Amino acid sequence: MIRNLIIGSFVSLALFGTAYAEGGDAGAGKAKAEGCSGCHGEDGNAPAPMFPKLAGQHASFLAKQLHDFKSKKRDDPTMTAMAASLSDADIADLSAFYAKQKITPEKGEKSELGEKIYRAGNAAKGTPACSGCHGPSGAGNPNAVYPVLAGQYASYISKTLHDYKSGERANDPNQIMRTIASRLSEDEINAVAEYASGL
Template sequence: MKQLVLVIFLTVITSAIQAGDATAGKNKSMVCSTCHGSEGISMAGNWPNLAGQHEKYLAKQLSEYKSGKRNNAQMSAMAMPLSEEDIADLSAYYASLEADLGEVKENFLALGKEIYERGAEGVMACTACHGPNGKGVAAAGFPYLSGQKVEYTITTLKEFRAGIRNNDMNGMMRDIAKAMSDEQIEAVANYLLGLH
């Protein structure tokens, strides 16, 4: 029964998000590029890479910044004037770009890989939702994580752990992050940077 409800929910959400125009999105991305780079690769560790992220996921995040469901003063202010068409176009543009991978700090590789692939006590393996290569599952709304900035990933996991970020499906990421130590969070974040 839960699966049927989930399928219906995902179908409704998917149909509610309009398909965007990547060319129009590129033309609208000038302000975004200040933080997220002209090709969706952020120059700063605290701002996420957007290149290659799933269109549906990006649209959800922008819509939630706009509505206030996801709380970030800077992004909420940026998203506020966006129309649904703008959100769809920007999401299509960034989804069309090539993701970038970074170099992993060797001292985090083994622990990060272990947690990502197999999980840890109280922590489900990340591969269950984000896939073996960190590319996520677009249809289910699970984001592309491969190559994401370390600082951004650490901040995101700690915000889930503290309940500051709460726009995850069924509280899944909050439950997982609550069971993670700072060391585990840092290891997974570093592992994701170079996952491909």
């Protein structure tokens, strides 16, 4: 079943991703990012782990998230307000700017459980390997709109997996991440979040 999900979402997302981020101007994005830097940092390396890093993230993924915040498909009180006044061009420019920045690495914790879930999943529960989509080095895939995880704060990855598990975050195509997160235990979430962060 997961196999079908992967193929189905790959096709539809490849179209979305490129359309959303098309024509972005990183130089214009830098100026537009002034109002974002308080939380996400001047260069997209957020100063505190309660805010996600945006540096080095795929433009296609950033643009999709900003469109989803704007339409409330992804509902977050702060970001929905921030995205409300952004035009399509603003979104493309901001996404191009952050994608060009360099993410600062995180140490993470090389736990055996985290590595196992990331690289092999958990066959007994039908959890697929994260690496199948997010890549062996956590670099994601810009065309399929699979986000970068390497270097992201572990606490943000963990919060996000909890949000998918509870359904609080529901903008994942074909419920891919909600299905996967619902099969992760508390220990597995914490371990894989640390592991992916440190890749």
